[in-house]
Amino acid sequence: MTAPRLTVIGGYLGAGKTTLVNRLLAGATGERVAVIVNDFGSINIDAELIRSADKDTVRLSNGCMCCSASDGLAAALARLCARADEIDRIVIETSGVSEPGKVAKNAHGFRLPLDAVIVMADAEQLPAQASNRYVGDVVRRQLAQADLILLNKIDLVGPEALARAREEILLNAPRSPVAETTAANLPLVLLFASHGLRDRTDGNFDDLLAEPSAHRHEASYESWVVERGQPIPRAEFEAMANNLSAQAIRAKGHVQLAEGPDVRHLYQQVGRRWTLSEDGVWDVGTAGTRLVAIAIRDAPMAG
Amino acid sequence: MTDRENGNAISRRRVLASGGALFAASGFGLPRLAGAQEGAAVEKIFHNGTIVTITDAQPEVEAIAIGGGRILALGSEADVMALATDATEIVDLGGSTLMPSFIDPHGHFMNAPQMVTWVNVQGVPAGPITSIASIIEAITAHAAKFTPAPGEWIIGYGYDPTTLSDGRQLTRYDLDAAFPDNPIMLLHVSNHGCVLNSAGFAYFKMDATTETPEGGLILRVEGTNEPEGLIMEQAFAPVFAALPKPSEEQLLSQLDAGQQFYASAGVTTCQEGGTHAADLNFLIRAAEQGLLYLDIVALPFVMELPALVAEYFPTFVGGPMELPDTASQSFGTYMNRLKLAGVKIPLDGSPQGKTAFWTRPMLTPGPAGEENWSGIPLFPPELVNKAVAEFHSKGIQVFAHANGDASIDMLIDAVRAAGMTGTEDHRTTVIHSQFMRPEQIAAYVELGMSPSFFTLHTFYWGDVHVENWGEEFAFFISPMAAAKEAGLRMSNHTDFSVTPMAPMHVMHSAMTRLSRSGKVIGPDQRVDAMTALKAMTIDAAWQIREEDLKGTLEVGKLADLVILDANPLTAPVDALQGIKVIETFKEGTSVYKAAA
Numbered sequence: 063m064t065a066p067r068l069t070v071i072g073g074y075l076g077a078g079k080t081t082l083v084n085r086l087l088a089g090a091t092g093e094r095v096a097v098i099v100n101d102f103g104s105i106n107i108d109a110e111l112i113r114s115a116d117k118d119t120v121r122l123s124n125g126c127m128c129c130s131a132s133d134g135l136a137a138a139l140a141r142l143c144a145r146a147d148e149i150d151r152i153v154i155e156t157s158g159v160s161e162p163g164k165v166a167k168n169a170h171g172f173r174l175p176l177d178a179v180i181v182m183a184d185a186e187q188l189p190a191q192a193s194n195r196y197v198g199d200v201v202r203r204q205l206a207q208a209d210l211i212l213l214n215k216i217d218l219v220g221p222e223a224l225a226r227a228r229e230e231i232l233l234n235a236p237r238s239p240v241a242e243t244t245a246a247n248l249p250l251v252l253l254f255a256s257h258g259l260r261d262r263t264d265g266n267f268d269d270l271l272a273e274p275s276a277h278r279h280e281a282s283y284e285s286w287v288v289e290r291g292q293p294i295p296r297a298e299f300e301a302m303a304n305n306l307s308a309q310a311i312r313a314k315g316h317v318q319l320a321e322g323p324d325v326r327h328l329y330q331q332v333g334r335r336w337t338l339s340e341d342g343v344w345d346v347g348t349a350g351t352r353l354v355a356i357a358i359r360d361a362p363m364a365g
Numbered sequence: 366m367t368d369r370e371n372g373n374a375i376s377r378r379r380v381l382a383s384g385g386a387l388f389a390a391s392g393f394g395l396p397r398l399a400g401a402q403e404g405a406a407v408e409k410i411f412h413n414g415t416i417v418t419i420t421d422a423q424p425e426v427e428a429i430a431i432g433g434g435r436i437l438a439l440g441s442e443a444d445v446m447a448l449a450t451d452a453t454e455i456v457d458l459g460g461s462t463l464m465p466s467f468i469d470p471h472g473h474f475m476n477a478p479q480m481v482t483w484v485n486v487q488g489v490p491a492g493p494i495t496s497i498a499s500i501i502e503a504i505t506a507h508a509a510k511f512t513p514a515p516g517e518w519i520i521g522y523g524y525d526p527t528t529l530s531d532g533r534q535l536t537r538y539d540l541d542a543a544f545p546d547n548p549i550m551l552l553h554v555s556n557h558g559c560v561l562n563s564a565g566f567a568y569f570k571m572d573a574t575t576e577t578p579e580g581g582l583i584l585r586v587e588g589t590n591e592p593e594g595l596i597m598e599q600a601f602a603p604v605f606a607a608l609p610k611p612s613e614e615q616l617l618s619q620l621d622a623g624q625q626f627y628a629s630a631g632v633t634t635c636q637e638g639g640t641h642a643a644d645l646n647f648l649i650r651a652a653e654q655g656l657l658y659l660d661i662v663a664l665p666f667v668m669e670l671p672a673l674v675a676e677y678f679p680t681f682v683g684g685p686m687e688l689p690d691t692a693s694q695s696f697g698t699y700m701n702r703l704k705l706a707g708v709k710i711p712l713d714g715s716p717q718g719k720t721a722f723w724t725r726p727m728l729t730p731g732p733a734g735e736e737n738w739s740g741i742p743l744f745p746p747e748l749v750n751k752a753v754a755e756f757h758s759k760g761i762q763v764f765a766h767a768n769g770d771a772s773i774d775m776l777i778d779a780v781r782a783a784g785m786t787g788t789e790d791h792r793t794t795v796i797h798s799q800f801m802r803p804e805q806i807a808a809y810v811e812l813g814m815s816p817s818f819f820t821l822h823t824f825y826w827g828d829v830h831v832e833n834w835g836e837e838f839a840f841f842i843s844p845m846a847a848a849k850e851a852g853l854r855m856s857n858h859t860d861f862s863v864t865p866m867a868p869m870h871v872m873h874s875a876m877t878r879l880s881r882s883g884k885v886i887g888p889d890q891r892v893d894a895m896t897a898l899k900a901m902t903i904d905a906a907w908q909i910r911e912e913d914l915k916g917t918l919e920v921g922k923l924a925d926l927v928i929l930d931a932n933p934l935t936a937p938v939d940a941l942q943g944i945k946v947i948e949t950f951k952e953g954t955s956v957y958k959a960a961a
Binding site: 074075117132133134136137139140143157158159161164167168170171172173194196197199200203 | 576578579580581599600601602603605606607641642643668669672722733739741742743744745746747748771774775
């Protein structure tokens with residue numbers, strides 16, 4: 063049994079966390095997602111989807127569930143870990159003034175592999191929030207702790223305001239890739255589904271990226287394939303990964319290391335967080351490095 | 366209209382509760398003798414001791430008569446004795462001191478029934494511990510009393526290696542020798558870790574192969590990978606979350622012993638000062654079964670309101686922070702000794718845990734080693750403003766937890782934005798109100814806010830606060846003298862079970878502000894004995910709107926009384942902590958009597 067993967071979603075009040083969570087619960091990724099939410103009341107679940115509900119858990123017919131953290135995150139995680147075989151992914155939606163990096167760290171004791179800390183920001187409000195006397199510090203910390211930033215609500219701002227929001231992000235999170243969105247509308251399968259890229263080694267994501275978007279500011283996606291026929295020394299691969307993770311919001315694939323070319327390694331990356339883990343041996347004739355990466359075109363990036 | 370539609374179950378039960386009608390208080394300066402309580406028989410007269418009223422008009426009287434749960438008369442021996450009938454019991458105080466019993470201005474009652482079956486392994490003076498041997502002794506005595514079956518957990522609280530004379534940590538092996546068959550968990554004084562014995566490690570399947578999670582600590586036996594005993598932070602959190610919880614039946618059966626934590630300390634009004642929905646339902650059940658003999662003041666957590674509204678106001682439709690117009694009917698009245706006094710809004714964490722929220726950075730690193738750490742708030746100001754305004758408009762009192770000056774600022778802003786003023790009787794209470802700036806006291810006066818201080822911090826953490834903040838800021842924590850000077854009413858609490866339920870310790874700390882190392886944490890902020898006592902009696906009663914019923918000895922008030930073996934108003938300050946409770950009365954009924 064593999065442990066559910068963990069994603070932490072942070073960001074200040076109004077950034078769009080709940081919108082994203084509601085889409086995850088509606089089954090946008092095909093995974094069985096268990097979301098731990100701070101505010102049970104804000105979750106908007108189609109009544110027809112609800113299979114059962116008690117005071118701290120709502121279970122849906124699509125395999126997803128939503129859990130309250132009212133008795134503490136550790137208690138909610140303990141409840142979910144007890145039914146880990148029913149869950150592909152645990153998503154923690156943090157409160158607006160939490161530090162999501164710390165929340166991820168706090169969850170570490172439960173030995174859930176962390177995919178990413180995703181921080182959402184409100185393009186209109188971010189500059190004011192980041193300089194607010196009470197919450198400026200935590201808003202800036204949130205950005206700094208992000209593996210990936212979703213700069214949301216860009217349809218509500220003009221070019222100058224958007225530039226100010228981008229600047230704020232660059233200042234606090236110079237190494238984190240940024241996806242600019244409207245109504246948190248990006249293909250979630252890219253960010254969440256652990257198997258989403260498995261069979262996509264041809265680099266064709268047109269169907270996944272073709273989620274309808276009527277918004278003129280909607281970011282456009284760019285995908286590419288990284289291929290190497292020769293085994294790569296680990297140090298060289300790490301440099302490559304650090305470079306890739308500052309650009310691509312998501313990447314995945316197999317890697318052949320020079321230090322152990324018979325072992326197949328799996329590369330997983332969401333935002334700037336990447337992992338390389340052993341993944342069995344190569345099928346005949348498949349040895350070699352092949353990664354697919356997806357980036358947001360025109361997003362501000364690290365130099 | 367059915368009851369269900371009519372509103373909530375609490376208000377419905379309120380109507381059924383006996384003796385719930387508010388009792389009109391007798392005015393100050395009115396004759397206190399016969400006739401004030403027409404109809405009630407004089408059941409007891411106390412005399413021949415020191416009777417301290419905690420009133421300025423008549424600080425001491427010679428005798429007091431009670432009946433029907435109330436104070437019927439007080440005054441000179443001759444006047445009160447004249448009221449005696451054949452049925453009156455005359456109680457000879459024998460020189461001891463009788464005064465109003467104490468009010469717990471802020472603490473966590475629901476910890477009490479749970480802790481009844483836990484062993485106190487706190488260091489002296491909060492507990493009996495001085496060494497590893499004394500820990501083993503304490504657990505042995507506890508096990509002899511509770512006789513846990515093999516495999517049953519033994520839980521202790523307050524483990525603090527700095528209080529041990531052995532110069533080392535307690536290990537699993539120290540515990541194994543005496544307790545091979547019961548898993549043991551001794552909670553660290555920070556509540557962020559514990560020591561386990563071998564049966565405890567086996568229960569959680571932790572051994573040499575267990576990796577230390579990031580942000581966690583598992584002490585290992587030197588030279589091996591075997592866990593030694595202490596685990597902290599991220600290694601501890603999952604373990605504690607998976608610990609078997611006591612059933613509601615078990616907790617109900619421990620409610621009597623839980624109330625004795627208070628009654629034995631002379632306290633008859635307890636606070637459940639941060640009530641989760643499940644705990645409120647438990648307390649309602651306890652009240653319905655008549656298991657409460659002390660008054661319990663509950664403050665539901667703001668985060669729990671959506672669940673409570675959904676349960677008790679099933680037809681109400683509104684946003685997450687909105688309440689039905691009739692919600693205030695659920696507050697302010699006891700039903701079978703349980704009362705909701707207001708809503709608890711936590712704004713930050715604790716200063717010793719470095720999780721409070723300040724306007725300036727600490728001199729030492731943050732809880733995770735952060736530089737320039739000044740903490741973060743628990744809620745965004747937008748939500749705090751909205752919540753305070755909503756509760757105020759619905760007539761519900763706000764009790765906000767704020768330790769650092771930035772979260773105090775947030776509350777001041779919210780109160781001002783809600784249009785509340787000092788001329789209005791809203792009694793918004795700031796729980797802890799510790800790291801204040803002097804101008805915030807002026808804002809409290811202007812806006813009608815009232816602090817519930819925690820001067821025991823000067824003893825337990827005063828030295829740490831000076832290290833973290835420097836003397837200027839640390840010396841002004843829980844500034845009782847400045848608050849008094851400004852004319853504020855205030856209370857002073859234990860935050861039980863953060864510190865033990867010990868009113869004389871509270872009083873001592875308010876008067877001396879002595880730290881563990883013997884330093885005076887803010888000499889200017891020490892107060893006199895009467896001010897210290899009022900903060901645990903009449904002014905604490907005022908904060909929960911019970912000043913007409915409790916907190917002083919006056920005709921018509923409840924006969925909530927404590928008999929002490931010395932008078933805290935005149936005892937040498939060094940002797941305060943040695944003052945013993947002889948007997949405690951709740952509305953005239955003895956609820957605790959010390960063994961002779």
